[in-house]
Amino acid sequence: MAKAQKKPKTLHYLKADFDDLDGKQSETLESYLRKAYDELPYVDQRKVEFAGKTWFGNWFDEDRKGYFLFQFSAAVLGEDATVIPTDELSVEKMELRTAQAAEGNEFSDGDVICCVVNNDIFVCCSVLRVEAIPAYLLALFTEAQLDEHVASLQINRPANFEKIKVIKESGVHSIRLDAALDSPAFDRLDRVKKKGLLRTMIADLTQRDKKLVEAMRASRGQVKLQISIPKKGDVTQTNWANDVAEEILDGEDGYRIETNDGKIITQKDITISKKERLEPFGKSVFRTEAVNKLVEFKNEILNPQRRW
Structure with a gap:
């Protein structure tokens, strides 16, 4: 055999x-x-x-x-x-x-x-x-x-250990978050402890202008949030962007992070x-x-x- x-x-x-x-x-x-x-x-x-x-x-x-x-x-x-x-x-x-x-x-x-x-x-x-x-x-x-x-x-x-390591070593150039406003996740915003950056902003928007958000939900609108950090930004900006990126790895669904040296990190890289x-x-x-x-x-x- x-x-x-x-x-x-x-x-x-x-x-x-x-x-x-x-x-x-x-x-x-x-x-x-x-x-x-x-x-x-x-x-x-x-x-x-x-x-x-x-x-x-x-x-x-x-x-x-x-x-x-x-x-x-x-x-x-x-x-x-x-x-x-x-x-x-x-x-x-x-x-x-x-x-x-x-x-x-x-x-x-x-x-x-x-x-x-x-x-x-x-x-x-x-x-x-x-x-x-x-x-x-x-x-x-x-x-x-x-x-x-x-x-x-x-x-x-x-969150992916290697990707966190890349974020720390290379720094974050931009962060993009995508979300559908008709997602069931947004109906439970007040009950979720770790909302993440995008959900927190949507929750704030809901409190400020509920009619706008309801209209966007009815139309199955998409919310896209992009944050770009100058490559020559100060230390405070850089540290904040890195912290946000690490938080997103652990708590958001649809994201795209680009590092200063061009590496792309997406949700598929989470395991x-x-x-x-x-x-x-x-x-x-x-x-x-x-x-x-x-x-x-x-x-x-x-x-x-x-x-x-």
């Missing part, structure tokens, strides 16, 4: 966000994970049910200094796997078959390996998607009776990820290799000045 080729994998960088109940900013996702796994030391205690699957917190490593590692997997208990009878190909038609897992085993529906530093999360998914992470974590924290502390947990994609090729382990990858790549990715993002 030919050796399986390495799997192309995308490592993702995510951020955890939740309300800090004690107001001291003393707890992070990493600290809550350590508490949860201390409270639930055995796999059968970390078995949870949701979305029609059974989820297992099958592995963790709490001994690494400065970060916490864990892996979880999913299965539909008792479900057979569909197989292709490749020994019967000299026919016009062929029926697929099913195979049962060995006794005492279940077929995996995928797994996720995570490296967590404070509220930064570095992820390697096999079959499962990153959207499974918050659901699994909330179920895990419920089992550990920590759910009231992290009930507001959200896992988000942060921080890294491509790797890893040895396959069934439909997954070898955990040790994946962990090493995640730690390497972590260092590149959080400690870019260091050489590893």
